[in-house]
Amino acid sequence: MRDLAIGELAGTTGCKVQTIRYYEQIGLMPHPPRTSGGQRRYADEHVSRLAFIRHARDLGFDIEAIRQLLALADQPDLRCGEVDQIARQRVAEIDTKIEQLAGLRSEMKRMIRQCKRGRISECRIIGTLANPAFTYWR
Template identity: 45%
Template sequence: MSELTIGQLAKETGCKVPTIRYFEKIGMLPEPARSAGNTRIYNAATMARLTFICHCRELGFPQKAVRELLGLVDHPDQSCETVTKIAATQLDHVNQRISHLAALKVELERMISSCNGGRVAQCRIVESLADGTHATS
């Protein structure tokens, strides 16, 4: 099953059909082959690419960053300098995100586990993510 219609691709990736056409239009997905009747026909490589784009989107990456990452994929034989710079920048963002999320995770877990008297005593979610500030709620 290496050939897919747009509907099958949508089902596989969880991405909506119009969104797939949109990604093609803006150049993030290649123009696929067409059947005799002009319907789009996708292969596994494009499916992998779309899955990647969807994951990036779930992670909240701006389109520009996704394009940079796809650029690494599309030109694997670029100079190391270029690749490393882009990858390092993205890695910074990823690490920041992970640490923010870890803080949020701790606080959510605390809220869930502190639920034993029928009421949650205090919510410190804001404080947990408002680092560098002196929150006085």
């Protein structure tokens, strides 16, 4: 698991090649060593750092939060309360998102139920969407 080309790193982490180069460019990933021909070669530490980044992204952390987390991780003598805080905040955000989506879902279902599959002029979906009164759920 050493000296991976960028495509292999991409393969093992499920991250696209361009995305890895992008992360390097914005300073989330370090500049890796290069071959004499100029190609990037990655080691295990890069694999786990990228896995960290991807996983955090998938969890919905934005780049700035990940940068903080990485900075924290690079100074292991700090207390982890700060990390914990960021995570708790994320859970709260996730809860809000889930609630919102559940609301949207029930409104969509309601609209579909009302759709009589007739002509569009009778279609309740468009009518509902056009009605400014139906913004209660925001």
